[in-house]
Amino acid sequence: MFVAYCFVIVMAKYYMPVGMRYSSLEERKQFYTSEFNLQDADQWFSVQQGKVKFAVIIGRHTKIYPEKYSEDASTTILVDEYSCLEDVRQQILEFLPEAVHYDRNVYDANGAKTGQELAFDLDPENITCPIHGTLEDKMKRRQGLSFCQLELQMVQKEAVDLFDFLSTRFSDVKAVYSGRGFHLHVMDPQTYRLNAQERLKLAQEVKSGGFHIDEWVTSGEMRLIRLPFSLNGLVSRIVLPLTKEELKSFNPIHDNRAVPKFLGG
Ligand SMILES: [Zn+2]
Secondary structure, eight states: HHHHHHHHHEEETTOTTOOOOOOOOOHHHHHHHTTTOHHHHHHHTSSOOOOEEEEEETTTTTTTOOOOGGGGGGGEEEEESSSSHHHHHHHHHOOOSSSEEEEEOOOTSSSSEEEEOOEEEEOOGSBBEEEEEEEEHHTTTTTTTTHHHHHHHHHHHHHHHHHHHHTTTSSSSEEEOSSSSSSEEEOOOOGOHHHHHHHHHHHHHHHHHHOBBBBBHHHHSEEEOOTTTTTEEETTEEEEEEHHHHHHOOOOOOOTSSSGGGOOO
């Protein structure tokens, strides 16, 4: 009995690879004050038409939030009224969020949706790990967001393979390290106009190819995705676009481009 009891205690603990941890409010402030690269973030949107909507999540997973926002800590707050990206940065500094996203939907001048950027989300918790088991196993232990270095390596390998797969059909594929896993964005103009059924079909095709993607993201029901160059406050890593070659050899634990200054990056 004693052995079983210890096992439960150990396995119920939230775990992540060594060197990764939640960011404090002070660290988030430091990052968005002096490290967040507005020019690079702006560059990311050079393809997308129209005004981009942003969204912040203050403390849904980390439970770390400014006291005055305790009521809104878990909600998704839209940041769609701003004059320039510097203004967006100021609003981020007001909320000090654990996560910053942008809306993949594209809107016309009247605010009507005209399309959506196509994206694929690969997360390590969806990988079946030889040590930690399936996502179902992890959920049973309330470790749905936990992941280990092995799972991260496996999901990175999947990202490389999915990049190859998508490159056979599309010409403008971009990879992004999300902090926990990887995102693949397809920027080909015609993909913005895919309808819901076409997106779902593509998602199911990719899944049947053995890729552990989040179907919600590709089908378009989940329209928000992490903002490149923002801070992932769950793991204290910078969301980083990577070329295909970089994706192959990228080391999320040690790569200085992904490690914020407050962790020595
Ligand atoms: Zn594992």
